[in-house]
Amino acid sequence: MNITVFCSAADLDDRYTAPAREFAELLGKGGHTMVWGGSESGLMKVMADGVQENGGRLVGVSVEFLAAKARRNADEMIVAKDLAERKAGLLARGDAVVVMVGGTGTLDEATEILELKKHGLHTKPVVLLNTAGFYDGLQQQFRRMEAEGFLPLPLAELVFFAEDGASALAYLESAAASR
Structure with missing residues (x-):
């Protein structure tokens, strides 16, 4: 699976x-391809190293102004x-999406992916990997949006909140098997 x-x-x-x-180890050992922003720094590098070291493939989608920081x-x-x-490009190349911890860029990517899914423009499974409770506040906000009628579909159909990588991957593999 391309994730x-x-x-x-x-x-x-x-x-x-x-x-x-x-x-990253689970992705690599599972034979998955990680599609990611292509950076050779920070958490992107940690993920890329781990996927490659464990036999997975890497497909990067960088951007011109960051191309110098792309993994070679x-x-x-x-x-x-x-x-x-x-x-x-990132959405098109993946069969599923996992949003990990990040700043405004990651939040922008997450909300766009969820908005596209809400409108039926893709049906790919989306996971928010809630490492160390990072997305607790966002999960609470989504639940409020659902309760107050701001979401046109159930939250569970829009996104899955995973507490760890094993449950994220299990959810994605289950979703892929049922497609």
């Missing part, structure tokens, strides 16, 4: 990097002209 992963390019502490390494030994690297083209 698009959105995550931070920032250097983070062990409470985020250790679970990322574990998830990915199996494939695409360079988009702008962020909109990059997001579209």
Whole structure:
């Protein structure tokens, strides 16, 4: 399975990097391809290293203004002209989406992917990997949106909140098997 992963390019502490390494190992050993932003820094690098070290493939989708920071030994690297083209490329190349911890860029990617899914423009499974409770506040907000009628479909059909990489991958593999 090609799994698009959105995550931070920032250097983070062990409470985020250790679970990322574990998830990357699961992806690699499972024979999956990680489609990611292509960066050779931060959590993106942690994930890419772990996937490659464990036999998985890497497909990067970078962007022109960050191309100098792109990983050189990915199996494939695409360079988009702008962020909109990059997001579209990341979504197009994945069979499923996992959103890990990150800043405003990651949040932008997550909300766009969810908005497209809400409108039926894709049906790919989407997981928010809630490492160390990072997305607890967002999960609470989504539940409120659902309860107050802001979501046209049940939250459970829009996104799955996983507490760890094993449950994220189990959900994705189950969703793929039922398609």
